[in-house]
Amino acid sequence: MTGVLPSQSLRGLIEAGAISAQPDLRMDQIQPASLDLRLGTVAYRVRASFLAGRGRTVAERIAEFEMHRVDLSDGAVLEKGCVYVIPLMEHLALPEGLTAVANAKSSTGRLDLLTRTITDGGVEFDRIAPGYNGPLYAEVCPRSFSVLVRPGMRLNQIRFRAGQAVLDDAELTALHESSPLVTGPAVISEGLGFSVDLLAGKDDLVGFRAKPHTGVIDLDRIGHYPARDFWEDVRSRDGRIILDPGAFYILVSREAVTIPPDYAAEMAPYLAMVGEFRVHYAGFFDPGFGWAEAGGAGSRGVLEVRCHEAPFVLEHGQVVGRLVYERMAARPQALYGSGIASNYQGQGLKLSKHFQMPT
Incomplete structure (x- = not known):
């Protein structure tokens, strides 16, 4: 196996x-x-x-x-x-x-x-x-x-x-052709590249930036904290923002991502040469994430971004990370979002589950 x-x-x-x-x-x-x-x-x-x-x-x-x-x-x-x-x-x-x-x-x-x-x-x-x-x-x-x-x-x-389960670029290309993994063209190079969405959403909102001086967050409290007490809105009218050194941002991928039931994925860092920032790559993507039959129909990836030494201009469509796909040894008995109370199926721009999202 x-x-x-x-x-x-x-x-x-x-x-x-x-x-x-x-x-x-x-x-x-x-x-x-x-x-x-x-x-x-x-x-x-x-x-x-x-x-x-x-x-x-x-x-x-x-x-x-x-x-x-x-x-x-x-x-x-x-x-x-x-x-x-x-x-x-x-x-x-x-x-x-x-x-x-x-x-x-x-x-x-x-x-x-x-x-x-x-x-x-x-x-x-x-x-x-x-x-x-x-x-x-x-x-x-x-x-x-x-x-x-x-x-x-x-x-x-x-x-x-x-054993070794990671798909190489040829295998990933074949999988995308048989079961599309992202909306739009697939950028495949040592994984599936994804880019940042900085086109204006509602009221020009494209993301959130953590406030520097806030109260304590009780991790047991779900949907409890008003987002405005901990985050400030990030807005853009021209498809670009300037990242401040040391600041932490929540942004969203331009592409909607799908993880088919027989595969899993992990977010990996992109090449440091593309800019003075890092996508935190916090998580695994379980089988069924964004999968239509599991209630997903494509789910965009939330990006946790921290800027490093110098202010950096981030522009709409810039590639900021990649997903590395792996084969499952067998299909799980339950998929992400399918009857297991998954928090982020079908998501767009979204803070953690502890916050009341602004309306």
Whole structure:
């Protein structure tokens, strides 16, 4: 079996003990092609981000860099600009040949909440080596907003792979010809390119920019916060905006994207040479995202954009990222948006689920 493991295979890994947790895993953690990971009961405030490194454990590195620890049992605030390491409830005992990759969940990325997974002996963020047996940790750094978190909250997710599943450009072109993956022409080069939509929407609105001084966001509160308290509108009349260094933006792709049921995708960074900005690439795209039969009919990708050293002019239609498509080992029993309460099926320009969208 080669490819990204579907939901039914994840249940098999849980039954076999390859994925375990304390307390036990909940079945609603299982998504079509990934597993949600849960925060544990303590957060360690550390001086700097780190990787464990070969032959070292995360616990050893925490002892080196810990400043203080925060009990999350009754809820606690993670402060903007600080770095925390939080043991997760899940534990892996992967069989040889099975690798895993983690990523922030969509809502996490839209809050500019940098969340990465680290492991014992790890030399990369979010990449879990084949045969890994050990605990999982989340490194969490709130960049735009301070957040209130509790044990069991799900900021990141993990996907499991057997063998090589990534489609090359020829395979991706053939898939697009048989089942269109984007509206309009497909830009295919080491993945499927997508561009930014900066043509004026309602009242010239093309996006949102995070305000620099705001209150705390309780991650359990859905549809609770007025967007105007945390975001300012970004408007354009000429199809361009100027990105300010250090600012965080929510924009949207020009193309509507489709992930067919037998495939999954991951957002990857575009070449740095195209400009002084980065698309945060917060998430996985599950099978069925934007798929018409799963209620999608094409869904545009929300872009989490941060400008770097110099102000940068971003123009309508500029390519800013790419989707890397992978084969599923089998079709998931449930698709994204099809009876599993998916938050972003059929989306356009949209903030995270915590906000009341402006009308």
